[in-house]
Amino acid sequence: FLKRQELVAPVQEKVFSAIEDFAADRGYDLIFDKAGSTGLLFTSDEYDKTADLKKRLGVK
Incomplete structure (x- = not known):
């Protein structure tokens, strides 16, 4: 599992970066x-x- 995650992580980062650029x-x-x-x-x-909900819940 760790080896698979190690191999997939760089591809995922590249894909998610491309998605963010595409959206922008x-x-x-x-x-x-x-x-x-x-x-x-x-x-x-x-x-x-998240920050609004944390404030409402009194979480810092």
Whole structure:
């Protein structure tokens, strides 16, 4: 498993970097993964509400 992960990681990084660049070039805020179980491949930071939720929960 670790060897597979070691081999796949550079490819995944390259693909996700290309997806982020593609989204930025086209002004996309979301890119969905239709083939896999991930759901979303890219979301704009504008839609990350983690800090808001942590504040509401009183978590630092």
